[in-house]
Amino acid sequence: MNKQEKDILNTLYHQSVNNQREISELSGHSLGVVNKSIKELMNKGYINEKCAVTPKALIEFKEKAPKNAVILAAGYGMRMVPINTETPKGLLEVNGEVLIERTIRQLHEVGIYEIYVVVGFMKERYEYLIDDFGVELVVNEEYTTKNNLYSVKKVLNHLSNTYIIPCDIWCDKNPYHHHELYSWYMVSDLIDDDSTVRVNRKMELVTIPKAAGGNAMIGISYLLDDDAQIVKGRIEKLCSNSANDGAFWETALYDKDRMFITARVVHSWDVVEINTYEQLREMDSDSNHLKTDAIQVISDALSVSADDIVDITVLKKGMTNRSFLFSCKGKKYIMRIPGEGTDQLINRRNEAMVYNTIDGRHICDDIAYINPDNGYKITAFLENARVCDPENNDDVCKCMKRLREFHDMKLKVNHEFDIFGQLEFYESLWDGSPSAYRHYRQTKENVLSLRPYIEAHVNEKVLTHIDAVPDNFLFVKDENGNEDIRLIDWEYAGMQDPHVDIAMFCIYSMYDREHVDKLIDAYFTERCSAETRIKIYCYIAVCGLLWSNWCEYKRNLGVDFGEYSLRQYRYAKDYYKVVQDEMQKLEDN
Template sequence: MDRYGLICRSFYENPDVTQRELASILNLSLGTVNKLLGDCLEEAFLMTDMDTGKYLLTEQGLKYLEQFKVDGAVITAAGFGSRFVPLTFETPKGLLEVFGERMIERQIKQLHEAGITDITIIVGYLKEKFEYLIDKYQVKLLYNPEYATKNNLATIYHARELFRGRNMYLLVSDNWIRNNMYHKYECGAWYSSVYMDGETSEWCLSSNKKGRITSVQVGGHDSWVMYGPAFLSRDFSNQLIPLIEEAYHQPGTEQWYWEQVVVDHIKELDFSMNCQPADQVYEFENLEELRLFDPKYQNHSDNAAMQLVAHVFNVKEEAIHNIRCLKSGMTNQSFLFELDGKHYICRIPGPGTEFLINRKEEEAVYKAVTPLGITEHILYFDGKTGYKIAQYYEGARNADAKNPQEMAACMEMLRKLHHSGVTVPHTFRIRERIDFYEKICRGHEEMLFEDYPAVRARMNELMDRLDTLERPCCLSHIDSVADNFLFLPDDSLRLIDWEYAGMCDPLIDIAMCSIYSYYSQEELDHLLEEYLQHAPSDEERFVTYAYAALGGFLWALWAVFKSMEGREFGDYTIVMYRYAKNYYRKIVSEDLLKL
């Protein structure tokens, strides 16, 4: 930190500041402050008023300050905020209100008060929610395309040109800053620091007598920690940006924080602690902390899911605790919560799912299979919205698709379902589903699949042949992925998530289970024999292979549609499309079409 610059800035902001106040502001001894004041007088940065004896900032001092003028600010706001579910299912974390004011807006206004108006917000998750800030505060938005798969090292990499050659604040949208800590001039690169008593998992700092950070370690006790905003001077950024670029392109850094780059090169970088008083900077770690800080969130979160849970259980929102995000599925979002010592899951349908899934049909399936005792215990289901609240089974685990004994148990459950005689009014028609997804993907499937027309014709051939067979029709799960089979601590088994279930050929469940598990053809054959409890006939092999091909084709189209919505699932699209082609070839090579 440039101490002469800090002295000049102090008199620029408050001409009446005293030596003792300076010592407190700059966290320096009174003797050091007096020495600096003397130096500034010699450099003609300050002069003494002959009448009052006060120090005055000179034109030379103002000129000296110009090198430290802040050019702008970058606010990162791309992440999901999983520890704030269910609020962040609807609203990005930075747009949550604290005492009636959105956290990101509070920081923008504080920056404006300091004369900083060149502000760029890095967006990703629910990026459209931030668009109004362009009109309200004349900010700019920059999209981070990797927000869902990488940590904030990638965020800073994509924003790196905003820092190059400039003095810039780096803020996090979900920080709450009590008193304005921003300035027109900053005299060296720093990271906001607060003191934490006791054990902490934060990044703990060591520094020399001048406040320069000398080392950082994750976790410690009774320590100053990295906490809140940072300031990157142009000199600091010119050193940092090449290091950011190098780290970004290294394998294995996808989940790095940008601060890790600083830590790895801390001896080369002049980076100081900007020590803040207690209760000045807040980084809410989870919804529980926010509820303690702002009483509004205890009973009036204005969140549909929280209000629903409170209504279903006839409690106030404050009774709902230990809220945690569960891994988001391909279609829905879910969160875990605790109430009266018991744990439950609330499922929230993902955006657009009402267009894809008939929730009334799903509700009918749950009602039909409840007497079988094979599904999760449902406490609430809304056939209009698809909201579902179910018991959470402590210690339960998903079936292992590579474990033969576990898959044998799963096949036994499917046989129980298929032979139960339970029926529902609706049918799962794979031709209708393929036609539907093709229609909503029109114009995109050819772009992704060069040979789509030829493969589509082969799928038609399989469906036409299936239509000629007099096959059994029973209630089938359709989404029989291994993850939907739950082994409870007592080794009993449950089959969950019946969104696609309907009347269909039972062998579709064997085919779907196989392709969802990325099985080879040999593994599919083994699973089919396990299910049938005998060697399959040629017809049974054809039907299973045909549904494996058609299922792959269907889910490839589904993934295309999801990508149009901005959701990506890695190589899932390619794997499913390969199943469509490979199982068709298998059927042809074994003359199974001619049965």
């Protein structure tokens, strides 16, 4: 049977019809297609002369009936800022009903009780579904670093006549059925510039260029067993290659320029994917989840109503925080929300003190609000800003010049960033767990042995940024069109040897020895002494271990920084050796 014949057979099985015209209206196919399909169904033995389904058709319905469902609920839902800092998107309430609960009830209505919910972010919040709805939770431990391709991989053994459903879907009418005769992927009739597929006349989903305007991808799919087996094999192969860590599970549905399963098109008002705060506001302006702490802070700080806060857009998730861009009364701002575990890492009162010290000096971004208790911060958005390119020598030289100018201001605050103390502190946050690195104890001992040399060569401590990495140098234009450089993100700033900032720039940029020396020379235009250069090498080793310990703590919270964490540990080991070699050269001379 082709798709049209299956649609018409399904109509005949589930609906009481009197003539072909009614079949046409119910199935959505033309009268000509209906007449042709009825003849074929009779010839193939699926219906009799009275258009009643035959035992052969009943066997077909039974074999292809849905067995189970998989609901994907592991991700952060990053576009749902600021709600996702308090509630996982599957538990958002719309019109008085929780999204995932509505989906589960709709599945129950058609007899599907074998339901697997793949969880990750805030997984504990979904636990009640086990008791209330009888679902099985499947934990995706890799949700922080991989996309939902890996969530589906967790349930491959269950894929057979299966619905795959995103957790952030609101279906006005129940889209699930007791019977399905073919595999499909759901899109809507809404044209979406972000979509990469379009339905052609054959009801195939073909790929299109970005921004060409395709059918909005809903994400619900049904896979018959035969097609599920194909998807299983493809997902296993895709997941074996780390290049696919960011891939969606739909990648497994494509054969070159089209999906190998058919399209199911629904009206845009029948099924809605709720991805953003503003989409939720459009769906249910009275939703309790719209009343978040972040929105209230913005309202109070800028003296506006929640309705004035528009164009909310998630920014790239940082290493410490989550941030989002928003507009309010014609101006753009960035709201920073501290990330997981940062309450133990950062003293927000010290940070607020730093911003107070540098206020009005045109060093940093313009602060509209900062809370010294919880770290919420609102800054004016700098239009057309770009970050420093650590591989661009001109950029780097300008940033070092700006950094030197800041250090030469010799600003003071009442707190110090104690590198060695913080190194021990981050290790203490492991709660007794051993380091992931086999030689950690020896590496730490080596690094700590550098302390006497460092302390003997510190000339003066001033306010130091500590996190002076390329991403925190913003190139902007002032009101006269002149280029300016602003340093942002002063969370770790405190009194310290300013040369620490040079080391921090190096290790974040993952510089090799040659680039490290070039950076030092860019900062010390008057020539750097051998003793100071060795001290900076010491800082590279110490700061490498410092951030390696920080990464190990964050990894215990489920946040992994990949190569960055490994490279920091290598800086600790490698630059201890560099220091030993350079000190030996000094002695020999």
